[in-house]
Amino acid sequence: MPEAVHTLTDEALVEAIIKTNDTLLFEVLYDRFSNLVYNKCYGFAKDEDEAKDLTQDVFLKLFVKLASFKGRSKFSTWLYAFTYNHCVNYVTRDTAKKIEKQSIDSEYLENIGEDVDNDKELVSMQVEKLKQVLELIAPEEKMILLLKYQDQLSIKEIATAMDLGESAVKMRLKRSKDKLVETYSKYVKDGQPI
Numbered sequence: 278m279p280e281a282v283h284t285l286t287d288e289a290l291v292e293a294i295i296k297t298n299d300t301l302l303f304e305v306l307y308d309r310f311s312n313l314v315y316n317k318c319y320g321f322a323k324d325e326d327e328a329k330d331l332t333q334d335v336f337l338k339l340f341v342k343l344a345s346f347k348g349r350s351k352f353s354t355w356l357y358a359f360t361y362n363h364c365v366n367y368v369t370r371d372t373a374k375k376i377e378k379q380s381i382d383s384e385y386l387e388n389i390g391e392d393v394d395n396d397k398e399l400v401s402m403q404v405e406k407l408k409q410v411l412e413l414i415a416p417e418e419k420m421i422l423l424l425k426y427q428d429q430l431s432i433k434e435i436a437t438a439m440d441l442g443e444s445a446v447k448m449r450l451k452r453s454k455d456k457l458v459e460t461y462s463k464y465v466k467d468g469q470p471i
Contacts, residue, residue, distance in 0.1 A: 287352035287353060290352075291306065291352050294343060303343075311336070313356075314336070315332045317361065317364065318332050318335065320423070321365075321368055322367075331367060334367075335359070338359075339359065350434055354434045354438045355437075357430065357438065359438075361420040361424060364420075368416040410457060410461045411457070414457055414460055417453075418453035418456050421446070422450070422453050422454070422457065425450055432446050
C-alpha cells in the first residue's frame with residue numbers, strides 16, 4: 278500500500294473507501310481508530326471479550342454504513358456517536374445482562390463538574406459515586422453526557438453527529454444532567470450504598 282495513504286486525513290481516507298470499497302484502505306481506518314472504539318465499548322461492556330466483540334461489530338457495521346458519513350463533522354466526531362449508538366443499542370437489547378461499572382477516568386468525570394455553569398450539585402458529587410450513578414441512568418442519557426464531558430465534544434459537534442438541532446442537544450443534556458443529579462441525590466439522601 279502506498280505510504281501516501283497513511284498521510285491522508287480521516288475524511289479523505291473515508292472518501293476514498295466509499296469511492297473504491299477497498300478493504301485495504303478500511304484496514305488503515307481500523308488501525309487508526311480501533312483502540313478508541315475498543316475503549317468506548319469497554320466502558321459499556323466492562324468485559325474485555327465483550328468489548329472486543331462490540332468493537333468488531335462496530336467496524337463491521339461501519340464498513341456497511343460508511344457512506345452515510347456526509348462530512349458535516351469531523352470523522353472522529355461522527356465515529357464517537359456511531360460507536361455510542363451501537364453500544365446503547367447493545368445495552369438496550371441486552372437488558373438481561375447488567376453492566377457493572379463504567380470505566381471512566383476520574384479526570385473526565387471531573388470535567389462534568391468543571392464545565393457546567395452553576396450546577397453546584399454536579400460539582401459536589403464524589404467521582405466514585407458519580408461513576409456508579411452513571412450506570413443507573415438510561416443508556417441514552419449516559420451517552421450524551423459522555424459525548425459532552427468525556428469526549429469533550431461541543432454542542433454543535435454533538436448536534437451534527439447525532440443529526441439533531443443544537444437546542445435539542447442542549448435540552449437532552451439538561452435532562453440527562455438533571456436525571457444524574459436526581460439519581461445521585463436519591464442515593465445520598467437515602468444513605469444507600471451505591
